Amino acid sequence: MRLPPLVPQPTQLHPLPGRFTFDDTTALKIAPGAEGAARLLRTLLGPATGLPLPERSDGTVVLALDPALTGLGDEGYGLTIGAEGVLMRAARPQGLLAGIQTLRQLLPVQALHDMPEPGVTWSVPCAQITDTPRFPWRGAMLDVARHFRPVSFLHRYVDLLALHKLNVLHLHLTDDQGWRMPVPAHPRLTEIGGHPHGGAYTRGELTALIRHAAERGVTVVPEIEMPGHVRAALAAYPALGNRPDRTLDVWDRWGVCDTVLGVHDEVLDFCRDVLDEVMDVFPSQYVHVGGEECPTTEWHASPAARRRAAEEGLDGPEALHGWFMERIGGHLLAAGRRPLGWTETGADLPPYFTVMPWLDTAHGRTAARRGHRVVMAPHRTTYLDYPQSARSDEPPGQPGAVVDLRAVHGTDPAPADWSATETAQVLGAQAQLWTEYVPTAAHAEYLTFPRLCALAEVAWTGRGDWNGFLARLRHHRTRLDALGVPRRLPPPPSPPQERKPDE
Ligand code: ACM
Numbered sequence: 200m201r202l203p204p205l206v207p208q209p210t211q212l213h214p215l216p217g218r219f220t221f222d223d224t225t226a227l228k229i230a231p232g233a234e235g236a237a238r239l240l241r242t243l244l245g246p247a248t249g250l251p252l253p254e255r256s257d258g259t260v261v262l263a264l265d266p267a268l269t270g271l272g273d274e275g276y277g278l279t280i281g282a283e284g285v286l287m288r289a290a291r292p293q294g295l296l297a298g299i300q301t302l303r304q305l306l307p308v309q310a311l312h313d314m315p316e317p318g319v320t321w322s323v324p325c326a327q328i329t330d331t332p333r334f335p336w337r338g339a340m341l342d343v344a345r346h347f348r349p350v351s352f353l354h355r356y357v358d359l360l361a362l363h364k365l366n367v368l369h370l371h372l373t374d375d376q377g378w379r380m381p382v383p384a385h386p387r388l389t390e391i392g393g394h395p396h397g398g399a400y401t402r403g404e405l406t407a408l409i410r411h412a413a414e415r416g417v418t419v420v421p422e423i424e425m426p427g428h429v430r431a432a433l434a435a436y437p438a439l440g441n442r443p444d445r446t447l448d449v450w451d452r453w454g455v456c457d458t459v460l461g462v463h464d465e466v467l468d469f470c471r472d473v474l475d476e477v478m479d480v481f482p483s484q485y486v487h488v489g490g491e492e493c494p495t496t497e498w499h500a501s502p503a504a505r506r507r508a509a510e511e512g513l514d515g516p517e518a519l520h521g522w523f524m525e526r527i528g529g530h531l532l533a534a535g536r537r538p539l540g541w542t543e544t545g546a547d548l549p550p551y552f553t554v555m556p557w558l559d560t561a562h563g564r565t566a567a568r569r570g571h572r573v574v575m576a577p578h579r580t581t582y583l584d585y586p587q588s589a590r591s592d593e594p595p596g597q598p599g600a601v602v603d604l605r606a607v608h609g610t611d612p613a614p615a616d617w618s619a620t621e622t623a624q625v626l627g628a629q630a631q632l633w634t635e636y637v638p639t640a641a642h643a644e645y646l647t648f649p650r651l652c653a654l655a656e657v658a659w660t661g662r663g664d665w666n667g668f669l670a671r672l673r674h675h676r677t678r679l680d681a682l683g684v685p686r687r688l689p690p691p692p693s694p695p696q697e698r699k700p701d702e
Pocket residue numbers: 491492541557
């Protein structure tokens with residue numbers, strides 16, 4: 200029996216004759232430590248199948264954990280499906296969570312529905328699978344600053360990431376156009392910065408999201424932009440800027456804004472306060488502090504900033520950027536976290552930063568040579584806000600490029616001509632959905648899929664076979680249909696919802 204195509208493709212896959220059928224009598228045998236995996240299996244299969252999957256010591260679906268298992272790493276799993284039973288093994292719980300997504304894809308597509316599907320035989324083909332990821336960082340960034348999305352959308356987004364064995368949701372929480380992270384000591388950030396594009400999260404919502412994600416093997420990595428992309432914060436607290444006499448609005452245009460944070464002590468205290476709250480809410484080892492697109496015009500014009508540069512022995516106001524990132528990075532390090540930032544050259548952040556090169560793949564190599572850990576995010580192959588085709592019926596997106604499915608599939612986080620030492624610095628790859636041109640939830644999902652499937656394949660399986668991926672994607676697309684991910688967008692309502700950047 201042919202195996203349903205899987206996305207991402209497992210490392211090793213051997214179809215075997217026969218099928219295993221789940222029914223009301225099927226029970227789980229759950230190893231100590233595998234309880235979370237069992238709960239996830241029941242949660243995912245429950246709505247469509249109604250399978251109770253109780254625990255029994257003689258259960259035929261075995262979720263086994265053995266820390267002494269070698270060769271599977273932290274996230275790999277082995278899955279043996281025989282006609283009489285299923286054995287899933289991993290060294291760590293995370294591996295079982297990945298295996299469960301495979302089992303879910305092997306079931307009939309109706310298993311993905313959120314309503315009861317009577318009359319379906321819930322069987323999976325027999326097979327032997329051994330599966331380990333190529334990279335430990337398989338991410339998707341979502342910009343909730345430019346267009347806010349309610350937390351219910353983020354839960355669903357996490358579910359969609361997990362289906363593809365992606366393990367990082369990077370939340371871009373603050374920018375010129377909005378501030379979505381509540382900070383009790385600075386309530387105006389969300390009171391003022393939560394508008395005009397719609398809202399802010401509560402601490403309780405973020406905590407519940409982080410738990411929901413963890414149950415699916417996904418880490419939520421927060422990003423707070425500094426020292427640029429902070430206009431929403433400056434609208435809330437003008438004293439954080441370079442001209443405290445000036446009041447600013449939350450920006451309602453797109454692009455790079457030249458209002459940036461000041462470099463006085465009060466600003467550093469503010470940033471540390473905000474990051475302390477972020478670290479209190481988000482257990483993620485990595486904390487992203489932006490760092491890119493920071494014009495230094497205001498620092499050049501500000502006597503206080505020039506004085507600061509001189510006092511610190513810097514060459515000039517440009518050098519305040521590195522100085523600032525050093526202060527902030529040091530604060531995160533001292534708290535036991537890993538600072539993460541966007542790099543624009545591969546050599547513009549302190550070496551202990553993990554960096555995301557976004558302009559050019561070559562910056563990743565520069566950064567790797569400098570000893571940075573690197574998560575590849577080059578815009579020409581991982582930015583999902585660019586239109587996915589040049590077709591005339593494609594909705595308007597970020598201008599300047601088309602990033603089609605093949606471009607994403609062709610991205611290689613560690614190209615073959617990089618040295619072993621350079622490659623060893625690469626943690627993985629990430630797709631970015633900036634939302635200037637993404638006004639609705641359906642639009643966000645339309646832009647994300649199927650390109651995120653290609654990113655998942657690159658990051659989990661590795662350098663791939665394009666035709667094979669396309670063939671598997673045809674079936675996988677029916678899974679996305681079952682989950683309600685739109686293939687096309689409805690025509691825009693009139694009057695159009697789209698905000699034009701310069702109107
Ligand atoms: C970026 O695209 N501003 C990282």
